[in-house]
């Protein structure tokens with residue numbers, strides 16, 4: 001874990017709103033009061049259900065659009081109003097780079113170099129993302145994964161202090177994804193601040209110092225991975241030996257606060273207190289000489305926590321169309 005909380009913020013968003021279309025019922029509030037701080041050198045992941053407002057928020061923070069309300073500061077400046085100053089210090093990897101298909105990979109890099117102050121050599125950026133051997137290939141001939149890597153190379157050209165990655169590994173095979181993770185970790189170790197959106201919870205678990213989960217334009221949970229997972233039940237699974245018969249005839253030990261479900265001899269226990277429940281269960285098994293087949297005990301995964309948080313938020317957060325104008 002990379003504790004950056006003492007450092008000055010690289011990104012600060014307060015009360016951000018983004019509305020598409022007119023005021024009133026005909027418009028749509030995609031971002032509804034986003035507060036976010038990313039410290040310098042931190043890797044922050046923005047997660048959320050489809051349409052939660054991640055891209056809409058990223059575009060405000062990147063200075064590509066003006067917020068309907070609220071403030072954003074990137075490296076202490078307004079990324080929309082002071083765009084020229086901010087753009088020199090940030091790198092943006094959009095969901096769709098949209099580069100002309102007839103240019104080669106190297107030509108695309110050179111075109112962007114001309115627009116980037118203090119750019120690193122194109123070949124260096126291509127090497128970072130493993131595309132050097134594809135430098136003479138036309139963009140339209142690249143695979144989807146290679147295009148994503150070209151998007152990343154372009155974002156890295158200006159040696160950015162803050163790097164914005166919108167779903168950076170979508171469409172990449174597992175090997176290419178692992179390579180991007182290694183690169184992002186290296187960049188972070190060199191001091192780059194990274195704000196990324198992703199649908200891959202494993203990616204957030206692997207990379208993020210802190211994360212926020214968005215639902216319908218708002219942050220509904222946030223913190224370190226451990227903080228977000230905390231409070232979600234751990235799971236113990238095992239199979240009773242045949243001689244025990246069906247679970248309901250056996251009388252498992254009391255497991256306060258736990259939920260027990262049986263599928264024949266296969267038992268699943270969900271518990272908020274993993275250590276205490278497991279200790280009780282193992283003591284009971286030892287006392288009765290019962291072998292717990294395939295015993296597995298694990299804390300909630302980020303995926304389980306995410307699904308529970310999203311389901312909870314869906315029940316408690318009305319759809320934006322029912323809210324009307326959020327301002």
Ligand SMILES: Nc1ncnc2c1ncn2[C@@H]1O[C@H](COP(=O)(O)OP(=O)(O)OP(=O)(O)O)[C@@H](O)[C@H]1O
Nearest residue numbers: 020021028030048049050051052053054055056057
């Ligand atoms: N230009 C637009 N006009 C109207 N509504 C829009 C526009 N762009 C996005 N939206 C809506 O705003 C909401 C948020 O979209 P956004 O793309 O920010 O979400 P997201 O969290 O990035 O989604 P995903 O995970 O599916 O990429 C969605 O309901 C989307 O349909």
